[in-house]
Every structure is written in structure tokens, then in C-alpha cells.
Amino acid sequence: MPNAFPNNIIVAHSLSKIFSDNLTVPVVAVRSLDLEISTGEFIIISGPNGGGKTTLLTLLGCMSRPSSGSVSIINTNVLSLSQKELSRFRMKNIGFIFQTFRLVDFLTVRQNVELAAHIAGTTGLEASNIVSSLMDEVEISHRANFYPQQLSGGEKQRTAIARALVNNPAIILADEPTGSLDSSSGKIIIRLLRELSKERNTTVIIVSHDERIYSYADRVLRMEDGAILVQKK
Amino acid sequence: MLKKSMNNIVVRMLMRERSRTLITIAGTGTLLLLMLFLAGIYEGVKNGSTGFIRHSSAQIWACQKNSNNLLRSSSFLSNSTAEELGAVSGVKKVEAILRLLATAEIHNKNITAFIFGIPLESELSSPPIVRGRPVPNLGEIILDQSIVKKYNLDLGDTIRLNGDPFILAGISRETNATVAQFSFITLTNAEQILGFESISSFFLISVDTTIHEKKVLDDLKQNYPELSFYSKEEFIANNLDEMKTGVLPILWTIALLGFITGSAIISLLLYASAQEHREDYALFKALGMSQSRIAVIVLRQALLISFGGYVVALCGYVVCSPILLAFAPEISVDINREMCMVLLGISLLLGCIGSFLSVNKLSNVYPTEVFRA
Numbered sequence: 001m002p003n004a005f006p007n008n009i010i011v012a013h014s015l016s017k018i019f020s021d022n023l024t025v026p027v028v029a030v031r032s033l034d035l036e037i038s039t040g041e042f043i044i045i046s047g048p049n050g051g052g053k054t055t056l057l058t059l060l061g062c063m064s065r066p067s068s069g070s071v072s073i074i075n076t077n078v079l080s081l082s083q084k085e086l087s088r089f090r091m092k093n094i095g096f097i098f099q100t101f102r103l104v105d106f107l108t109v110r111q112n113v114e115l116a117a118h119i120a121g122t123t124g125l126e127a128s129n130i131v132s133s134l135m136d137e138v139e140i141s142h143r144a145n146f147y148p149q150q151l152s153g154g155e156k157q158r159t160a161i162a163r164a165l166v167n168n169p170a171i172i173l174a175d176e177p178t179g180s181l182d183s184s185s186g187k188i189i190i191r192l193l194r195e196l197s198k199e200r201n202t203t204v205i206i207v208s209h210d211e212r213i214y215s216y217a218d219r220v221l222r223m224e225d226g227a228i229l230v231q232k233k
Numbered sequence: 234m235l236k237k238s239m240n241n242i243v244v245r246m247l248m249r250e251r252s253r254t255l256i257t258i259a260g261t262g263t264l265l266l267l268m269l270f271l272a273g274i275y276e277g278v279k280n281g282s283t284g285f286i287r288h289s290s291a292q293i294w295a296c297q298k299n300s301n302n303l304l305r306s307s308s309f310l311s312n313s314t315a316e317e318l319g320a321v322s323g324v325k326k327v328e329a330i331l332r333l334l335a336t337a338e339i340h341n342k343n344i345t346a347f348i349f350g351i352p353l354e355s356e357l358s359s360p361p362i363v364r365g366r367p368v369p370n371l372g373e374i375i376l377d378q379s380i381v382k383k384y385n386l387d388l389g390d391t392i393r394l395n396g397d398p399f400i401l402a403g404i405s406r407e408t409n410a411t412v413a414q415f416s417f418i419t420l421t422n423a424e425q426i427l428g429f430e431s432i433s434s435f436f437l438i439s440v441d442t443t444i445h446e447k448k449v450l451d452d453l454k455q456n457y458p459e460l461s462f463y464s465k466e467e468f469i470a471n472n473l474d475e476m477k478t479g480v481l482p483i484l485w486t487i488a489l490l491g492f493i494t495g496s497a498i499i500s501l502l503l504y505a506s507a508q509e510h511r512e513d514y515a516l517f518k519a520l521g522m523s524q525s526r527i528a529v530i531v532l533r534q535a536l537l538i539s540f541g542g543y544v545v546a547l548c549g550y551v552v553c554s555p556i557l558l559a560f561a562p563e564i565s566v567d568i569n570r571e572m573c574m575v576l577l578g579i580s581l582l583l584g585c586i587g588s589f590l591s592v593n594k595l596s597n598v599y600p601t602e603v604f605r606a
Contacts, residue, residue, distance in 0.1 A: 054604050063519060063600040084523060090600075091521020102516050102603050106245040115242075119522045163520075175604055 009170060009203050010037040010060060015069035017055050017226075029055035031226035032069070039170070040201040042194055042216065044208055047223035053207040054175055056223065060205065061173045062090045074170055091120045095164030097193075099176035101156040103148040103163075109155075110135065110144040113162045120167045134162040138192060154185035161193065165200075172197070174206040178213060190216050239526075243533040246513075250506065257502040258538055262545025264495040265580055266553070269546050271484045271491075272572050273554075277411060277565030278476050283469045284407020285349075285415060288361040291328070291437035292446050293453065294468040295460050301471040303332065303435075304413065305479070310460070312431040321452060323444035328357045329433035331423040337416070338393040339384045346394060347413040350423020357437040360417055364388060365403030373402035375417040379409045382562040394418070395426050409565040410476070438462075492583060495542070499535055499587025507531065507591040514595050515602035528592040532585065539584030543577055 012035040020026035029052045037043060045053045058064045059071060062078050071078050074093055081089055095116075103112050110131060117127040135141040138158040148156055157177060164172050174193065178186030190206075190213045197204040206217075214220050222230040247254045282304060286294070295318065300308035312329050319327045330351050337346035351358035351368065359367040363378050365388045374392065381404050386392070390401045399418060408415035424430050438453075440446045446464065453462045463471065507514065514527055554566060 058601045058604065061519075087518070087521050087523050090519075096519055096603070098603055102512070102519075104242075104513055104516065106249055107242075111241070116520050118239075119517070119520050119526075 007039045009039045011072045018067040042218045044206045044217040045221045051223045052226035062086045095169040095172040097174035099179035117166045138162045153181045171203045258541035260498045261542030264491040265546035266549040273566035273568045276567040281565045282410035291357040293438040295436035302475045308434045310433045323449035325439045325441045328437045332434040350420040360405040363404045374399035375403035377408045377414040379562040496586045500590045503591035519600035519603045532588045535584035535588035539580040543580040
């Protein structure tokens with residue numbers, strides 16, 4: 001059977017993250033973890049609270065540095081990058097979706113999506129066209145001039161998805177994207193993410209407790225005590 | 234477009250706490266207005282304390298040895314010396330003036346008058362005039378316009394100096410040093426009030442145009458070592474120095490306190506805002522915004538507030554200065570364009586300093602904070 005995901009987009013070896021402040025007992029959030037994720041893969045990371053899922057997401061999202069081990073993302077050893085280079089790398093290559101949406105409440109839907117494009121340096125008509133097209137794609141155009149507080153949970157998450165995709169990232173990291181949604185909205189959002197992932201060949205890594213969505217994944221990783229225990233296809 | 238987008242964020246972030254932002258702008262504006270008034274008062278004092286000297290056509294001022302200004306140094310000279318000075322080569326004319334303090338009674342109120350006795354038909358010692366005669370006759374007085382306004386006087390009105398009546402014959406300008414307003418009567422009347430004759434305080438000397446002023450000044454210094462001689466510019470500078478040592482430290486202290494308070498107000502607003510909206514900044518960082526761009530957002534907020542304060546200060550000045558001058562006309566406030574530009578610079582500096590704490594605070598915001606529920 002041919003490998004559906006021939007290229008590894010993320011490769012992590014012996015990845016560990018220990019939180020220590022010299023006052024309390026050190027907490028091992030991620031423990032000597034080896035991980036390979038391929039381009040276009042749709043992965044769900046499950047597991048109990050405190051299992052290290054979100055910490056792993058921050059490591060893969062170049063938001064924090066590991067205590068030990070190595071991470072290569074798109075053939076780049078991200079540990080060798082400076083803080084500024086990491087920001088730039090994240091901006092260009094990684095999109096984020098959060099459980100509580102994290103939309104800026106004083107910006108409209110369009111402005112929220114544009115914000116990520118502007119930060120990445122895409123401006124003017126080009127940004128406007130990309131944003132319009134994305135809003136069409138995630139079916140939120142009819143709410144373009146609404147503020148987040150005027151939207152339903154599903155609409156907020158659609159906006160967040162558009163924002164995550166606006167810079168055409170190779171990877172999307174989503175932290176409990178269905179956590180604040182009802183069951184049907186949750187399924188719609190996951191289906192949408194899955195479709196976008198396949199259309200764009202974007203790698204999607206979702207951290208979720210929601211077992212109802214596991215069936216959409218190419219692979220489900222179960223994490224406990226900072227280690228990956230089970231991998232299901 | 235990027236700029237527009239960032240401006241949009243800056244304005245919206247400030248307007249999210251509209252009341253707090255407006256109070257901060259008003260507070261900053263009030264402090265800048267205070268600074269503007271202090272600078273204006275200092276300028277007014279400067280102009281008022283030197284206007285008489287500047288307006289005089291005398292090129293050299295002479296006074297008693299070790300005396301060097303109009304306001305705060307004693308100078309007693311014999312009038313006979315004036316005749317000797319008049320004979321020095323290159324000296325065209327010498328006028329003696331007498332300075333004294335006297336009690337003036339205006340509308341049954343007593344004030345201390347700072348009086349200059351000047352010669353009848355003086356050519357060198359007349360003050361700049363708004364209305365009336367530039368040189369008083371016997372029994373006449375010229376008052377500064379602030380006194381005239383404060384006591385609702387007009388030409389022809391009578392006031393009393395040490396009990397003797399004087400008719401208001403002229404109204405002068407640039408003769409209000411705030412700490413003292415200059416009045417002018419004849420030298421004869423001044424001598425009568427003082428009770429001594431043939432005594433002067435200063436000699437005003439004009440120089441023949443065909444001879445170099447510096448040479449005459451050097452000759453006078455060499456031949457009359459018991460006197461002090463100053464060029465007009467030196468004498469103006471001496472009077473300004475006197476003002477600087479007397480008034481400037483107080484004004485500087487108040488202005489500095491205002492500046493510190495203004496910075497603290499802006500810091501407080503931005504710091505509170507940074508604290509409350511930490512998650513927004515964490516999101517910006519998660520989306521890839523650099524710390525320097527976040528610093529620019531905070532700095533722009535601070536500059537917007539301080540510029541708003543500057544506008545409030547200018548508007549406040551336009552509204553408040555007529556009210557202030559109506560209540561206290563003896564306070565001389567002169568504002569000019571340079572001063573407004575300096576105040577703009579100060580207000581922007583205020584913004585920069587005010588943003589420092591918040592920028593520092595936000596450097597400790599981490600993008601991972603967006604994952605906190």
C-alpha cells in the first residue's frame with residue numbers, strides 16, 4: 001500500500017518540556033517524545049487533561065522551546081532560530097485555532113482575518129482578495145462586517161479558521177476547536193477543517209477530548225503523562 | 234494599508250475604554266496647559282522686565298559699581314556725574330533716571346508702585362506706550378496697562394503717590410514683570426517723593442553714530458572705574474539672569490512635577506490596558522507579530538494620548554487665558570509659536586516615557602498564553 005503522506009513535515013526526536021521555577025517540583029509536560037507527521041495529514045491528539053497535549057502543540061507551533069530534544073518543521077531546525085525568526089516562521093507557516101476562538105473583539109470578522117494577513121505583510125488589494133475568497137470558502141462572508149460578539153459559536157470558529165488559513169500555512173494547529181461548540185456545529189467545523197486540509201494539502205493537528213470527531217482523523221494519537229501511548233490509524 | 238490597519242488597532246484599543254482614555258487625555262492636557270502657562274508667564278516676565286530697556290534708544294546703561302539690573306540691585310549715583318559723562322568723547326546724550334518704591338493709592342486701595350523718574354522731554358527713557366503720552370509732565374504718571382485694566386482706570390484719572398495726586402497721562406506696555414509693574418513720573422516728582430535731590434539710579438547713554446559703541450563703552454569703563462557700564466544687550470541679559478535666578482527655578486520645579494505626573498498618568502492608563510488585554514497581545518504574538526511592532530502599537534497609543542492632551546492644552550489656553558487675565562491682569566502671559574512647538578515636543582516625549590512601562594510589561598507576554606481558557 002503506497003504511503004499517502006510521503007513527506008514528513010514535522011519530525012520530533014526525544015522531545016521533552018519540563019516546567020520548573022526553582023520553587024516547586026519540576027513538572028514534566030512532554031517526555032522524550034518521538035513524532036513524525038506528514039504533509040497533508042489530519043491528526044487528532046487525545047488524552048486526559050494535564051497529559052501534555054497543549055504543551056506539545058505550543059512546541060510544534062514554535063511558541064515555546066523544548067527543554068531537550070529536537071524539532072524539525074518543514075525541514076527547518078526550529079531550535080536554531082532566534083525569537084524573531086521563530087515569530088516570522090510561525091507567521092508564514094503555522095495557523096492557529098483556539099477553543100475560545102480568540103477573535104479580537106473590537107475588530108469585525110473581515111478585520112480579524114485581515115489582521116493575520118497584515119501581520120504577515122500581505123496588504124492592500126491582495127490581502128482583501130485573499131480574505132474575501134477565504135470568507136467565501138468558510139461561508140462567513142455574510143457576517144463580514146459583524147463583530148465577534150454578534151456571532152454564534154460556529155461563526156466565530158469559521159472566522160478563526162479563515163484567520164488561520166489566510167497566510168496559506170503548511171500546518172494548522174487547533175486546540176479543542178469544538179470545545180465551545182454544540183455537537184452539530186462541532187462536526188460541521190471539523191468537516192470543514194478536514195475538507196480544507198485535503199483541498200490545500202495542509203497538515204492539521206487537533207488537540208481534542210471530543211471522541212465524536214476522531215473518525216475524521218487520519219491518525220489519532222493518545223497522550224498521557226507527556227508521552228504518546230497509542231497511535232490509531 | 235498596513236499602517237491603516239495598525240492605526241485602526243491603536244485607536245480601537247484606546248476607545249475600548251473610552252471614559253478612561255478621555256480622562257487621561259484631559260489629565261495630560263491639563264498638565265500640559267499648566268506647563269504652557271508657566272512657560273508663558275516666564276516669557277511674559279522676560280518681556281515685561283526688559284521691554285523698557287529694549288525700547289530705550291540708549292546704547293549704554295550706567296549704574297553704581299556692582300549693581301547690574303533694574304529690579305533687584307541698589308544703585309545711587311550723583312547727577313553731577315551725568316554731566317561729566319556727557320563730556321566724554323563719543324557720548325551724544327546722557328539721561329539720569331531715578332528708581333524708587335512708593336505707595337500708590339488707587340480707588341482707595343494701596344499698592345506698592347515700582348516707579349521710574351525720567352527727565353521731562355526725555356529722549357532715551359520713555360517706555361513703550363499703548364495710549365497717551367510717552368513722557369509724563371509734572372504731576373502726571375504713566376502706568377502699565379495691567380494696572381490700568383485691573384483698577385479700571387483711564388487716561389485723565391487721578392491716583393495718589395505718597396499722598397500726592399498724579400494724573401494718568403499714558404498707558405505703557407511691556408513694563409509688567411509680574412513681580413512688579415513699572416510706573417513712570419518726572420524725575421523732579423520722583424526726587425520730591427524720595428526727599429533727596431540730585432540723586433539718580435541709572436544713567437542712560439546714547440552714542441554718537443560716527444563713533445564705535447564698543448570704543449565709547451571701553452573708554453567709559455576705563456575712565457570711571459567707580460561705575461558699572463553695560464551695553465544695552467548686556468543690561469538686558471543681566472535683567473534676564475535676575476529673572477532666571479528668581480523665577481525660573483520655581484517654574485522649572487512645577488513644570489518638572491507636571492511632566493512626571495503626566496508621564497505617570499499615561500503610564501497608568503497603558504499599563505492597566507496592557508494588563509487587562511494581555512491576551513490580545515498574546516494573540517498578536519501568536520499570529521507572528523514581533524515585540525517591536527507591539528511596542529510600536531503601545532507607543533502610538535501613548536503618542537495619541539499625549540497629542541490629544543496637547544490639543545486639549547492649546548484649546549484650554551485659548552479658553553482660559555482671557556479668564557485668567559480678567560481675574561489677574563498683572564500676570565503677564567506671552568505665548569509664541571516656538572513655545573507651542575516645544576510643548577508639542579514635550580508632550581510627545583511624555584508619551585514616549587509613558588509607554589515605556591507597558592512596552593516592558595508586554596515583552597513578558599508569551600504567545601502560549603492564548604491557550605489559557
